[in-house]
Amino acid sequence: MEQTVEQKLKALWAWQSVQTQIDKIRQVRGELPIEVADLEDDIAGLDTRIEKIRNELDELEDSIVKRKNMIKDSQTAIKKYEAQLNEVKNNREYDAISKEIEIQGLEIQVCEKRIREAEFEIKNKTEAYDATLKNVEFSKGELDAKKQELDTITSETQKEEDQLLDEAKDAEKNIEDRLLKVTNKLRNSFRNGLAVVFIERDSCSGCHNKIPPQLQSEIRQRKKIIICEHCGRILVDEEIANGEG
Numbered sequence: 001m002e003q004t005v006e007q008k009l010k011a012l013w014a015w016q017s018v019q020t021q022i023d024k025i026r027q028v029r030g031e032l033p034i035e036v037a038d039l040e041d042d043i044a045g046l047d048t049r050i051e052k053i054r055n056e057l058d059e060l061e062d063s064i065v066k067r068k069n070m071i072k073d074s075q076t077a078i079k080k081y082e083a084q085l086n087e088v089k090n091n092r093e094y095d096a097i098s099k100e101i102e103i104q105g106l107e108i109q110v111c112e113k114r115i116r117e118a119e120f121e122i123k124n125k126t127e128a129y130d131a132t133l134k135n136v137e138f139s140k141g142e143l144d145a146k147k148q149e150l151d152t153i154t155s156e157t158q159k160e161e162d163q164l165l166d167e168a169k170d171a172e173k174n175i176e177d178r179l180l181k182v183t184n185k186l187r188n189s190f191r192n193g194l195a196v197v198f199i200e201r202d203s204c205s206g207c208h209n210k211i212p213p214q215l216q217s218e219i220r221q222r223k224k225i226i227i228c229e230h231c232g233r234i235l236v237d238e239e240i241a242n243g244e245g
Contacts (some may be wrong), residue, residue, distance in 0.1 A: 003176070006063050006222040011174035012183060016196035018168045020060045022159045025164070027156045032150045039143040046136045060118045060125070064134075067111040074104040074111070179225075187231065196234045198219035198241035 021201040081101045088094045101244070172180055187195035190206070198204035199219060206210055211219075219226050220237045225236055 003174075004222075005224055006230075008175070008225065009181065009222055009234075010240055011171065012179070012196045012234060013240050015168065015171035015175060015183070016187075016194070018164055018171055019187065019193060020162045022161060022168065024057055025161050028157060029044040029150060029153050030154070032146055036143065036146050036150055039146065041140055043136060043139050043143065045219050046132055046139065050129065050132050050136065053125050056120060057129065060122050064118050067115045070093065071108050071111045073109045074200075076166060077104045111112050134182075183234065186234070190233075194233060196236060198236050199229070199238055204231060204233065206233040211235070 079100050081097050081104070084097050085094065085101075088097065175183070183195045187193050194206050197204055199205070199211060199216055202210060202213075202216065207228060207230050209228065211228070215226065215229075216237075218224070218241075219235050222237070222240075225234060
């Protein structure tokens, strides 16, 4: 059976009233859910950074081991070339072997330089690693405290909220899908979540702008759904709002 406009308005107001009660319960939690989510994101980011630094430290340690092995190889080569110097037969051979010794010596210098650089980088990254660990530890402490606070508030209001959510679902059954979709979209566009409001002191209780007398009369007649020309909210008369009409 097709609903009358009056029935639609009453159904919308009943739905809005329940949603407003749910909003009030959630307001008690304040910014805690957002703060908890932000801290969880921060910790995840810090964990990623710790893993990255750990991998970089491992790579630096590996590079030092590699360079030290290269130094040993060069030292072994130098000893071999120095032994060969005793057996050279002409200046050309002597110069060639001396050049190889020089190259190996330079290779050792380069490796030693790279080792010093890696050790310096390890020192800096270790400091960053330790600082990040402290940040994680601090953030986890903050997170635990805020989660506990949120859990306490939630446990006190959860039963009431669940009951209201059930009431909201029941109220939705009395509103046609198209109208509910529009009203939900409207509700989500306002910070206070008010999509359906009433006339209060000749004004829209949503935006507090004056409503012309002729429009007020039309609203009270309940023959069509009327929206506030200033904020776009759906308007109902005082009697519907007070449950008298």
